[in-house]
Amino acid sequence: MKKTSLNDIAQQLGVSKTLVSFVLNGKGKEFRISDDICKKVIDLAKELNYQPNRIAQGLRTGKTNTIGLIIADIANQFFGKLGREIEQEAARHGYRVIFCSSDENPEKSKQQIAMLQQSQVDGFIISPPMNSEEQIRSLSKSNIPYVLIDRYFPEIESNYIVIDNFDAAYRATSHLLKLGRKRIANLTVNLDLVIMKERTEGYKQALRDAGVEIDENLVKVLPFTHDNKDIDRTIKDLVGKRNNKKADAILFSTSKLGIMGIECISALGLKIPEDLAIVSFDDPDAYRICVSPVTVINQPLKEIGKMAVQVLLNKIKHPIAKNQTITLKTDFIIRKSCGS
Amino acid sequence: MKKTSLNDIAQQLGVSKTLVSFVLNGKGKEFRISDDICKKVIDLAKELNYQPNRIAQGLRTGKTNTIGLIIADIANQFFGKLGREIEQEAARHGYRVIFCSSDENPEKSKQQIAMLQQSQVDGFIISPPMNSEEQIRSLSKSNIPYVLIDRYFPEIESNYIVIDNFDAAYRATSHLLKLGRKRIANLTVNLDLVIMKERTEGYKQALRDAGVEIDENLVKVLPFTHDNKDIDRTIKDLVGKRNNKKADAILFSTSKLGIMGIECISALGLKIPEDLAIVSFDDPDAYRICVSPVTVINQPLKEIGKMAVQVLLNKIKHPIAKNQTITLKTDFIIRKSCGS
DNA sequence: AAAAATGACTAAACCGATTTAGCTAAAATA
DNA sequence: TATTTTAGCTAAATCGGTTTAGTCATTTTT
Structure with a gap:
């Protein structure tokens, strides 16, 4: 038939x-x-x-009503929730979305961009991996509408939706300081992304403003392909028995780090928040039910997703529209992981 | 240009x-x-x-190399991980995937199927919500290749990839019985799906085989739009102070239930596994770091995703191929939530 | 030497829509 | 009455590929 x-x-x-x-x-x-x-x-x-037949329609009109979405990993709850919001807002406007997980791999994201271009997507929403500046720039050159989310490249003129990472880290660190923590560590990831630097900068500035000396030994940069062993070693390094300058708090720059970190901390028999206070970026389910529910910096995912789609569709409709750079504030949710 | x-x-x-x-x-x-x-x-x-231009190609050849994926919610880690595997396997074969979250809403999934059909996807992978038999049957009638995952309709001849839910629940319940639990509850969801019934059946059979009387008061069916209040009430009902026939264990039929359940249990000040042993279907991150890491029935998501794509592509290549119905075994991962 | 095969290529139809330009008859205006 | 408008419709081009059915020399076979 x-x-x-x-x-x-x-x-x-x-x-x-x-x-x-x-x-x-x-x-x-x-x-x-x-x-x-x-x-x-x-x-x-x-x-x-x-x-x-939307395909025939698309061929004739040059519009497919399809958005290409490139994120690091849809199985990561941060991106899962974000993807969900994007899907929803896109659907509201009659757009479909093709999902691609880049695994933080610029080669992969390059391929995915090419593939999506061939599929004639009307535009892109991208959370660009490090070292993908070239691809992003080439999108700009080809005049293809796109919006960056979660990350951005300061040297590239583009649309982007990000959060105020400096402010978020600053507030989180200040919170720890206020509760009397002095040896606050920052666990972050060796993704060479501005947003990660901003997080660490916010952390450092809070320390400075409180007159606490910055100890570079407390800033730990882990490979983003986090291996349990790396984290385990790092945590032991920070709070190990033989360490006479133990950390008394950790600010995790990503929830993936945080989840693995908490696993290690528990395995070491350390108590949160007694032995170690914890704050983390992002708010996965895990943080609500863990030993000591985690105080977090929660990103406004609904807002980010919605904005990303709206900015993109606007750019699609008005290709000459000026680039929009949106920085959103985060929520700070206090739970039990820092004591009180 | x-x-x-x-x-x-x-x-x-x-x-x-x-x-x-x-x-x-x-x-x-x-x-x-x-x-x-x-x-x-x-x-x-x-x-x-x-x-x-894949669009032009698609118009002429009638093949878009695109798969439509309909799941309940990509922000749910179970589907996130599954989606990831599907995306990956599809990409290996040169296929893209359009993601749709149906929210267990048959009206929504019907719309999404129509939309994806208009987009000329080559086939579907669907985790069908309850009451969506009609739509699925109509796919069959239209001779559109599709594979069901996670759920299936026994009365519809189709490809599907599911797990052995009866066996999984049976083993989990037996495990609890072996550890001496007698008043085992089953928290499940009012999704009128065979797989949910199979889970409860496995649970009941294990009780029967162990000579433990089945108490229907211990089988709690919650609305799938789980509200914190519903779960809270249910948990209180099961282990409340005034209850002289308290439950001493809970088998959660979904991780969404489990996560919310554990939140309530902790809020009530109950200890896992001392006061209450816990086993759950699925294995989200949360379960590894919670108060007492949860013993789980882990679904072979990689296998399910891979199979789904392979079966689908096979059906696309050979439309007359016989339907494949694949039932996979689950892993039982013992952690601490049942005591030892 | 005629017929068949081969090598190297092309014209045109086709997929299923959108869109421009234009046609015809009737009604309205000059 | 001649001209313009309007109402109601259609032919054909177009999007960018794929695919079928050739064409025309040249070479090989009989």
Whole structure:
């Protein structure tokens, strides 16, 4: 049973497919098609369960109503939630989204961009891995609408939606300081991204402003392919028995780090918050039910997703629109992991 | 700067686009195009950075190399991980995937199926919500390749990949019994799906086989739009102070329930596993770092995703292929939530 | 020497929509 | 009455590929 096409309807009614197209696109009035014929077309379309072929449409119009989304990993709850918001907002505007996980691998994201371009997506929403500046720049050059999320490249003029990472880390660190913690560590990831630097900068500035000396030994940069062993070693290093300058708190720059970190901390038999206070970026489910529910910096994912889609669609509609750079504030959610 | 098309290449070289198409599809030899011309075409294509328009290709060939994926919610880690595997396996075969979250809403999934059909996806991978039999059956009727995952409808002849839910629940319950628990509750969800019934059946059979009387008061079916309050009430009901027939263990049928349940249990000041032993389906991050790491029934997500794609692609290639129904075994991962 | 095969290529149809330009008859205006 | 408008419609081009059915020399076979 072949699908019904415009032509099928046209032939069965003995009219041109032009007419059918007009009618089904609601342009009957505009093109002065008689009410009588309009009705017939609409009725037959319904009867034959006509579904427009969006591919054909796309070829002709150059618009596919499809967005390409490139994130690090959809299985990571941060991106899962973000993806969900994007999908939802896109759907609200009649757009579909093709999901791609880049695994922080610029080679992969390059391929994915190429693939999505071939698929004629109308635009991109990208959380760019490090070292992917070239690809992003080439998107700009090709005049393809895109929006960066979560990360951005200061040297590239583009749309982006990010959070105020400096401020978030600053507040989190200040919170720890206020509670009397002095030896606050920062566990971060060796993704060479501005946002990660900003997080560490916010942390350092809070220490400075509180007159606490910055100890570079407390800033730990882990490979982003975090291995349990790396984290384990690092945690032991920070709070090990033989360490007479133990850390008394940790600020995790990502939830992936945090989750693995907490696993190690528990395995070491350390108590949160007694032995170690904890704050982390992002708010996965895990943080609400763990030993000591984690105080977090929660990103406004709904807002980020919504904005990303809106900015993108705006750029698609108005290609000459000025780039929008949006920085959102975070929520600080206090739970039990820092004591009180 | 317009994109390069086949025609552009053809014109610049003064050959037909037929020839260019042949060459770029690696059919130069087959169609006896001279090596000389082949080389010229390939070189120019590279120079102009030719990217085939998959939309045009799709229109002509009727194949878009795109899969439509419908799951309940990509922000749910179970589906996130599953989606990830599907994306990966699809990519390995040159397929893209459009993600749709149905929120367990059959109306929504119906719309999404229609939308994806219009987009001419080559096939579907669907985790069907309850009451969506009609839509699934209509896919069958239209001869559109599809594979169900996680859930299935026994009365519909289709491809599906599921786990042995009965066996999984049976083993989990037996484990609890072996550890001396007698008042084992089952918290499940009012999704009218066979798999949920199978889970509860496995649970009941294990009790029967152990000679433990089944107490229907211990089987709690919660609305799938789980509200914290519902769960809270239910947990209190099961282990409340005034209850002289308290539950001493809970088998959670989904991780979403489990996560919320553990939150409530902790809030009530109950100790896991001392006061209450816990086993749950699925293995989100949360379960590894919570108060007492949770013993779980882990689904082989990698396998499910891989199989789903392979079965689907097979069906796409061989539309007359017989339906495949695959039931996978689960892993039982023992942690601390049941005591020892 | 005629017929068949081979080598190297092309014209044109086709997929299913959108869109531009234009046609005809009837009605309105000059 | 001649001209313009309007109403109601259609033919054909177009998007960018794929694919079928050739064409025309040249070479090989009979």
